[in-house]
Amino acid sequence: MPRLALYSLVVCALAVVAAVVSFGQGSWLGIVWVLLAGLSSNMAWYYLRRAKAARGAGE
Secondary structure, three states: OOHHHHHHHHHHHHHHHHHHHHHHOOOOOHHHHHHHHHHHHHHHHHHHHHHHHHHHHHO
């Protein structure tokens, strides 16, 4: 797994936890965390697909 994809997944997981905690405390700031989780999830998929395509082109 590419390093950037792994970092993006970690950020995604932490953002989801932060969103749950924010919503649990009654704060609407959790919306920002949900958006960050979505962005980092898309980044992880992008880096995984890019690495897979690079491996396929190398064969």
